[in-house]
Amino acid sequence: MIKTKLDKMLNNIDESLFSFAEYDDSAAEKTGYSNYSYWQSTWQAFLKNRIAAFLLILMLLLVTFTIVQPYLPNQKSPIKIYTDEKTGIQLRNHPPDGEFWFGTNSIGQDLWSRIWSGTRTSLFIGVMVGVVEAFIGIFVGALWGYVRKLDRIITEIYNVFDNIPTTIVLVLLTYILRPSLSTLIFAMCATGWLKMARLIRNQIIIIRDREYNLASRCLGTPTGRIIIRNLLPYLVSIIMLKMALAIPEAIGSEVFLTYIGLGLPLDTPSLGNLINEGRVIMMVPSLRYQLIFPAAVLSVITISFYVMGNVFSDAADPKNHV
Template structure:
């Protein structure tokens, strides 16, 4: 009986060994594949542009704005283009071609002293866009720097708050008027005047966002591991603020152009000799009650309206696309 039991155990062990050999293999260790399992092909900017490209209207307007900006630079070099500052005379009468309605020679007509409105509008658009982009970039740089320090550093919170209260309580119109009186009228004067108080709203908004994000677990973990503050701001906080920054920047461009129009309206803008959308709209405003001369207001107003609407839609679309919450 014991011999029989022992034979059964031997048979069972042999069959078990055969079963294991047939069903199982040792897995080989591959360090390269182990690295691949931890790899993610996610890219923040690629995901942002993929999301933005789904908004067909915003993409169309972005292409339109790029073409418009490119055309303002190319237009002076196209054939048969007139000077935006030259006063043209009628060859038959020798008099100024004043208030000529749009025709084959003057596409947008002429103004009250015989200057070509077509070339003046594109020259003015180029000037106004330069002012708008310069103001927007400076406001973003100052606003983000001040807002990040204001929201992240508890030591700087009190002094920056006092600075904010002082600057925010100064009316922007007063600053624009004083700078226009103190400095010589020009593009740089308008840019400086707008940037003195323009960064305040962006800094305050970014500060509020950073206060919400700064004490989250991943930021506390980074701080505990000894990560410098500027890296936490740039790596952990900035991606969540890109949407806000792009929205504010896109709105700052038409706002700066509108402020330039306002300054020109009250007589403190650019010199009349330097074309801008503000100058052109202000000149057309005087003639708006005359039906035959309203084209001098309509054309620059259309250009300004299209730029404003385009930047607003593009900014909102890009802000939504840049929000990491909308990324898959």
Template sequence: MTWREQKTKEWANASELDSFRFANRIIEENKIRDIEEDSYWKTTWKTFAKNRFAMFFLFVLLLLIVFITIQPYLPKQKDPNLIYNSRKTGQQIRNQAPNKDFWFGTNSIGQDLWSRTWAGTRTSLFLGITVSFLEAFIGTIVGLLWGYVRKLDAFFTEIYNLLDNIPSTIVLILISYILRPGIPTLILALCATGWIQMARFIRNQMLLIRDKEFNIASRMLGTSTSRILRKNCMPYLISVILMRVSLSIPSVIGSEVFITYLGLGLPLNIPSLGNLIQAGRAKLMMPGLRYQLLFPTLIVSIITVSFYLIGNAFADAADPKNHR
């Protein structure tokens, strides 16, 4: 028996396990040790945590969320809708500058701006996060099907052309005008057309990766469409989705400010950053009352900068190309 025939016989008798013994191991200093594999999300978090600037703003944002959650239960907190009167004169404490009793001052009818500012932050953040995730959820599902399933391309293209030609501002104004003012109405108005751009963006990304080798191989092996979309496509899209969600949250807050400016936003008994900024704008030309605009705009700025930096950093960290 020749050497080649002997080796062929040995390989044929080898078990499958022995044949692939070193597939998940490396040799280092003549010793074999297992490679410790990290999950996709664990690797993403490790990459994100290396960005100290983004981690700082993540801490600031989490601190803000925790504070606005527990703020109503802290001692000596005032009702955001209660009108306070002076004990001496019995009149409303209007436009009171910040002091030890009213930390952010009072507005033109005697309401405490400290409690209204944090209540408004809770409302606006809830709106921003809810609307952004609803838009991302709807837009991602539509975009994946639109870009991957060729038979649905014409159908979704017609829907896109129809809805995209209607100005979103008009839809926002009409829904806010027709329905009763409130948080559900504002969520519906903001989500009505907000998902369209997300769907279009995801569809364009899907066209780039739909016919990649790994997707073709999966289809040849009979892998289901839903599994291909989840396992093959989503890891390449999660970074851009997260980035657009993070940028959408401050954008939704800005839309709420805009619709409040038109007088179609939330009622005054529901504090929001839009209501506070709209009320503060009227005092902009009065130097002694500019504090009413300062605090809500400062919080909007912090939220906007934080989500922008965190979103960009997390998008880079979630990109599989950056995983080592």
């Protein structure tokens, strides 16, 4: 009875409403396509934070200006001592005016040029230290966390270096070696990579035994390829955050070493030298500008990298990408 009803229903269907689909070999071989880009998604998430976007633009403008500043018209030398044309006396502690925009220091040097020259020097130190620390820290941390045979050896090396206060290492190296940019960078990198290596090691231990890594090892994938392709992409946000924070930290270390008299030579302008010079005369109200201007530039750089590093870390976190 049911079959009879179905037959009647099929007979009443208008066949003109239906047509057979033709088989296309090329269409059958097509696969799904997605225009998703990890870095594009990260960049879009970063720009959604207006404060971070503003600080990024500010830092780009600051870095660009520090590079082109010496080539702009009417710029003075940062190391030349200026004198009064009439009396021949050094223009010591000359207040800011139309000729010396930020005034002069205690020996008659133009503070405007010295601040931007010092900013170039300090940014160079910060970037170099951040890159070197990241390279050494990632390399050592990845081997430390993934290769079990190296765990005990690297752990002992880490304990030896970590138990020596960083301040003592900085002071000893800068005291023994000749004061220069390379000495300062070497002293900061001597123990600066330890934190990055420890962090990378701990993160790799968490994910090294996941199924896709076990499958790669079973297939004979080289260790280096597993680390680069399977492990490090998950740690991009952490690496970027540590690198961003290493730059202001290196600048702060340079200021500290200059404060105790072991920084760069006085003839090499840096934010550390400028702040140390301003600190000596900060109790004189009319001369506080010599501390305020370099301290303001240092504060802008430190705060900007700190905020941008945290925001970019959140934006680059694979957990926030679908």
